[in-house]
Amino acid sequence: MFPPSSVSPSPCPPRRDRVVAALRAAGCVFAEDEAELILSAARTPDEVSALVDLRAGGLPLELVVGWAEFRGLRIAVEPGVFVPRRRTEFLVDRALAQAPDAAVVVDLCCGSGAVGAALAAALDGPELHAADVDPAAVRCARRNLAAVGGRVHTGDLFDALPGSLRGRVDLLTANVPYVPTGEVPLLPAEARDHEPQHALDGGADGLDLLRRVAAEARDWLAPGGCVLTETSERQAPAALDAFTRGGLRARLAASRELRAYVIAGVRP
Known part of the structure; x- marks a missing residue:
């Protein structure tokens, strides 16, 4: 060129x-x-x-150079793995505000492991687990979380986690895909052509995985534990309803600057 x-x-x-x-x-x-x-x-x-x-x-710059900056960290990224977005830093910010002393942390749909790495950097030596259904993402996350002792598991949402975590998790993040299937072709080419479809497509209304997380999270959280996930402004009312139906006290936080929307659900 x-x-x-x-x-x-x-x-x-x-x-x-x-x-x-x-x-x-x-x-x-x-x-x-x-x-x-x-x-x-x-x-x-x-x-x-x-x-x-x-x-x-058209290859995303992060994949060209092999890393992405996320909350001041250099996160290794590889072809076929979702590239962390700056707006997801708001998810980390809200998680830390909600559970600043979390001792047991789980990051579902972890992708490159960026969220888990950022949480581990800010917390005081938490027990960190991350999981993703995609083996390529798991390999990448293991690279990024090895230095903080994070354990990365392969599997579908909670099915990937050790049973010993049930009822013990202080902080659970799940940066689930939330783009409605019909809108995936409208995404920027960098995402549409170079990132895995399963990391983008959230089903007919974009909330398929969010509903699954909301339905099961309570059983994995410790009393007072919190689960957080990203969504869109349009989807927020339905996402809040899903968290409430899952037995959680739910609230929405928004960053207009980042155009980011985060649902937090607390186990009573």
């Missing part, structure tokens, strides 16, 4: 301005910032060219 003049036999990395020009020509809005990240990730001029080609072809 570089213009012909940018290819050089010199061992020096391509000039930054040429990388910026190539990214800008490909439609990258933040070409300058992306160029810095690509240049820092590449080891040779050929690798720079390869990474720019990948980015210009």
Whole structure:
């Protein structure tokens, strides 16, 4: 994707301005910032060219460089694994506000493990478990949670967890997919074409997995324990109802800046 003049036999990395020009020509809005990240990730001029080609072809920047920043942490990401979003930092913020002293933490639908890693970094050495149905996500999460002693399990929601956690969880997060099936084709190409469908598609109204989490969470929470999940403004009333039907005291929190909506449910 570089213009012909940018290819050089010199061992020096391509000039930054040429990388910026190539990214800008490909439609990258933040070409300058992306160029810095690509240049820092590449080891040779050929690798720079390869990474720019990948980015210009539509691959998300995080997958191009191999990591995403999330709440000040560098989270490893891999092709086929959901890339953590900045708005999900609000989920972590609300979780910590709700349970600042949580000792047993579970992160369902963990993807790369970003939420679990951020919680572990902020809490005082919690017992951390994470789970995902996708083996690729589990492998990635194990990379990101190894340093904090997190245990990552493979399976469908609560079926993945050890039975010994039942009734002991102080804080449970579940960043479930919540895009209605019919709206998945309308997502930005970076998500639609490069992230796994099961990490995006939440069923007919987007709430299939959220309802399952709400129905089962109470049995896994300790008394006073809390479960939190992301949703949309439009879906919030139905999500609150699902949490209430699950025997939880439910409330909605919103961040207008991040366009983020989080439902929290507390076991009485």
